[in-house]
Amino acid sequence: MGIKDVFKTTAKPVRELDSERLVDRFAKYRLLPLSELEARDRTKVCGEVKRMTIKPRSGIPSTEIVINDGTGEATVIFSGRRHVAGIEHGHCLIVEGVAFADRNRLVFLNPAYSLIPNGPA
Numbered sequence: 001m002g003i004k005d006v007f008k009t010t011a012k013p014v015r016e017l018d019s020e021r022l023v024d025r026f027a028k029y030r031l032l033p034l035s036e037l038e039a040r041d042r043t044k045v046c047g048e049v050k051r052m053t054i055k056p057r058s059g060i061p062s063t064e065i066v067i068n069d070g071t072g073e074a075t076v077i078f079s080g081r082r083h084v085a086g087i088e089h090g091h092c093l094i095v096e097g098v099a100f101a102d103r104n105r106l107v108f109l110n111p112a113y114s115l116i117p118n119g120p121a
Helices: 003-011 014-029
Strands: 042-057 060-068 073-079 092-101 106-109 112-116
Touching: 014 042, 014 092, 042 073, 073 092
Parallel strands: 073 106
Antiparallel strands: 042 060, 042 092, 060 073, 092 106, 092 112
8 A cells, every 4th residue: 555545545535435344344245235226126235224213103113224335325114113133323234125215215114134243344
């Protein structure tokens, strides 16, 4: 690594560095990137938990999780649950299901999921 490379790395915005880290981390799984995700297709994607909130949907508490794989984001909603075991902020997971479009975002409702061990990529 030359001195120019050091300055290029330090000059990159944090968001761009984070995206590169996530793309590298999930490349080995060879799943569909979130940027290519389309509504109404059964698919399998992975990402890191960026945001978690509990929101009522039709009067029922639901855990809403936003995952990011470095190329895009998707929202995962677990209806009737205030907490989903093993899923915490910063953890990584694989989500399998059918996404639908909801207010300019793609949403998985009660999908199957697998946790990815947190460790070196």
